[in-house]
Amino acid sequence: MFKVLIVDDEEWNRNIIKNLGRWDEHSMEVVGEAEDGLEAMRMIERLNPELIITDMRMPGSDGVELMRKMSDRFPDKQVIVVSGYDDFHYARQAIRYKAVDYLLKPIDPQELNVVLARCCVSLRKRTERQGIDLELSSRWAAYEKRLGSYFNDLNGEGLRKVCRELQSDPELEAALKPETIRYLVKDTLLYLRELCAANALAGESDRPAELTDMPNSFQEGVRLISECYVNALEELIKQRKYKNKLHLGEVKSYLDHHYEEPIGLEQLAKLFFVSKEYLSKAFKQEYGLTVTDYVVDLRMKKAMEWLKSDEEVAIKRVAEMIGYEDVSYFHRVFKKHYGISPGEARKGSQGLKISNRKV
Missing domain, CATH: 3.40.50.2300 (Response regulator)
Incomplete structure (x- = not known):
């Protein structure tokens, strides 16, 4: 891709x-x-x-x-x-x-x-x-995408599994030339840098930046990727697990970047190594909203932006982009939140005062 x-x-x-x-x-x-x-x-x-x-x-x-x-x-x-x-x-x-x-x-x-x-x-x-076969490049990109998903979920076993599968992919190993391997390995490590930065991993986001001496062999390249990803993930887990207190700003930032995903309180608490009861209470005390209400509020504000800014985007598509596969359910949530339907909001047939909660 x-x-x-x-x-x-x-x-x-x-x-x-x-x-x-x-x-x-x-x-x-x-x-x-x-x-x-x-x-x-x-x-x-x-x-x-x-x-x-x-x-x-x-x-x-x-x-x-x-x-x-x-x-x-x-x-x-x-x-x-x-x-x-x-x-x-x-x-x-x-x-x-x-x-x-x-x-x-x-x-x-x-x-x-x-x-x-x-x-x-x-x-x-x-x-x-440049000698990069598009089909093989797409296959590599699929491995890379799974690495990113497991990294964000703090799933070390998942990371290792993807690396093992990549390492035992004979078609990729046979087809990739040394210059192509260097290019793909460098690209995958640059992606790790972005993952580290997005997860506020202090001191780690620049570590995979030393990319001047890339390996020529497929197996060496995969081993380097595995080592860098696993080490960075272990550091992220340590940073979240052993710091003195929960940083609610990091939780809020995570929700701001993943609001369209089906994130439950239990999963969120697991990602930040606290009990869901503690997380729920602390978040409500800090921001005046429960985690669920904050995500709904954020989704509705994003939906309103879309509805008002681009009439060509179908309401069903707006619902999908903010995390609702069931458009009927989206209509119900939107009307409960704003008092009018998405269609009425788009047409501007009624006055609407959007909530300005300070979160």
Whole structure:
């Protein structure tokens, strides 16, 4: 899967792009989001995306500054420019820095996917020239995704199982060339860096950064991956398990990043090594809401943003994006929360005062 980074200072604009792109169809995956050019450069270093979709007008380091820096340090990256202004200056800068295309807001879904398809073809050709078979690359990516899932769940046995399966994959071992192995191992360790940062693992997020001397053999590469992932996970478990007290800010941050997933109180307590009774009481005392109510409140606010910002996104799709597979249940929860249905909220047929709880 080709990795995509979306850069825009407005969250709902990033969400619109994520929703409109037919990523699987184009063999792409959105791996990160940045709010300005400075953050984008840091994420490019960590995530190594092949495609960057960037807004032009952003506070601080804008799209022009980002493309200027990328042209010096990452000239091989593909860039799609997005702007809410039909501004010749920005179009000229996009041409100067060899952007793939220049899209105007509001983004047309068909136009976006035509450009993504063109990028996919170009990236496939580049990949083939580098000797990386797409089918094998996708198989490696599936292992990598499972590693990330087990890491976030603090499942050491799961990590070791994936590494054993990868190590005993004869087709991958026979087909991958040494330069391809180095590329894939480096990419997988960069992913670990991102996992460490997302889990606030102090002192670990930079450790897999020493990537200058990558192994040439398949078995050595998998052993290195296994060692780095297992060591980082053990450090994360130690950090959470033996610190003096529960940091509720970390719990809240975890919920903010995983609200669309089916997370129960018992699972959350297990992840932070406390009893569910203690976690429930402490969270309610700190934020004035139970964990369940906080997640529902967050989901409803996200749903309202979607309903108000993009009429082309179906209500069923909005429900799915915030974690509700049953659209009827979503309708009931939304109406109980706001007093009107999602359809009425979208049409603006009634006044609505959104709760401003300070959480």
